[in-house]
Amino acid sequence: MSDLLERLRERGWRMTSQRRVVAEVLDGEHVHLTADEVHARAAARLPEISRATVYNALGELVSLGEVIEVSTDGRAKRYDPNAHHPHQHLVCSSCGTVRDVHPTGNPLADLPATERFGFTVAAVEVTYRGLCPSCA
Amino acid sequence: MSDLLERLRERGWRMTSQRRVVAEVLDGEHVHLTADEVHARAAARLPEISRATVYNALGELVSLGEVIEVSTDGRAKRYDPNAHHPHQHLVCSSCGTVRDVHPTGNPLADLPATERFGFTVAAVEVTYRGLCPSCA
DNA sequence: TTCTTGACTTGGACTCTGTCCATTGTAGGA
DNA sequence: TCCTACAATGGACAGAGTCCAAGTCAAGAA
Missing domain, CATH: 3.30.1490 (Dna Ligase; domain 1)
Structure with a gap:
């Protein structure tokens, strides 16, 4: 289920280990994670990844239309990887x-x-x- | 147009000068103010009112169903006094x-x-x- | 009217979420 | 392999909101 990674590479998204891990965290899991949760899961695989990098990567995935930003509660935004199926x-x-x-x-x-x-x-x-x- | 004040009093909401000013700011104006904007307008009439008091009052008006909390942008919440007309x-x-x-x-x-x-x-x-x- | 008391207000510290920036590192093309 | 533009880092900073201990006051009781 690495369609996301594939698409990103095809679109010329410069692939770094950090960006790969962030994309992998979102890909597959059909949950709605906050930026901090994404950071925690990414850090489990790549301990030195910084918060700023996670925010940057999420922001770009949103700009690319691969991930949707959802703010359901006025607190932390959540990131929804199910961007290609209207819902x-x-x-x-x-x-x-x-x-x-x-x-x-x-x-x-x-x-x-x-x-x-x-x-x-x-x-x-x-x-x-x-x-x-x-x-x- | 002080229906709001009237209703609040009837419902036993303890009326202080601070709460009155907050309610007055929301009443009548059919705009969607942030907490800080409410605070600014309230402070114009009652300079010593504190931010915490404005947050408290807004939270109670929301609990009472007199005001609706709207988070349209993931940044500051906005407060909508038009709570009695579904929209x-x-x-x-x-x-x-x-x-x-x-x-x-x-x-x-x-x-x-x-x-x-x-x-x-x-x-x-x-x-x-x-x-x-x-x-x- | 004055008293009393529980509820309200204050303001400053604190938390949470997110952004910025100068420095350091590196992916990917020449 | 070497370059270089782009990405990552981490720490400072900012905006929005919450918490708390101490002081104040609205409104019912006497």
Whole structure:
């Protein structure tokens, strides 16, 4: 499952051991890690990797469109590697768990022109909130 | 337009000069202020008010359901006093302006049971992103 | 009105998340 | 192999928010 690494190399992303480890941490795992969690997992394999490097790499992966930045709680941003499959998020208000979900319908179509106030609307994020089975 | 003050008093919210000023700043203005902006406006009327007090008051207004906390950019949270009229937000990706909008449809109904994974879904937030007329 | 008391406010220290920058290191092409 | 532009480092810094001990005060009781 190293499609991500492959794509990055093809796109000319200069590959360093640090960047490889960050990409590997995100690839495969379908969880939503914070930058610090990514750093912790990366450091498990490459102990001397710095926080700044992890932030740089994450920022570039986001710019490249390979990873999505999700801020579900106003605290640390989370990084979602599932960028190539449109989806929304379901968040547990108690423990913060995030799941990818696929609602029906198209929320963009639900915003009539009269409610756009001249904005060029490019994207829509939907966050469902509730309690997960363990917290309920 | 001091419905808010009235409601708070009725609900037994102990009224201090600091809390009154914070509530007054939010009441009436249909903008989406950050905590620091609320503090600045409150301090214009009550110079010695502290940041901690503003944070406390805002947190309580949110708990009471009188104000909604909105985190549109992963930076400072914004406080939306329009809590009694269901609405969503339209955010300018360039300047950060936030507008209240009223999409048609019910996004909660768009999440089928099979996509809820046992969660008790209580709320849904929709954020439209794009460029406002000035930034486009 | 004055007293009393529990709730509120203060301000400074602290935490967490993220950014910046000068220095050092290195991937990958010539 | 050598160069060099680009990347990594780590420590300082900044913004947003929380915590806490000490002082203050709103509002009910007498």
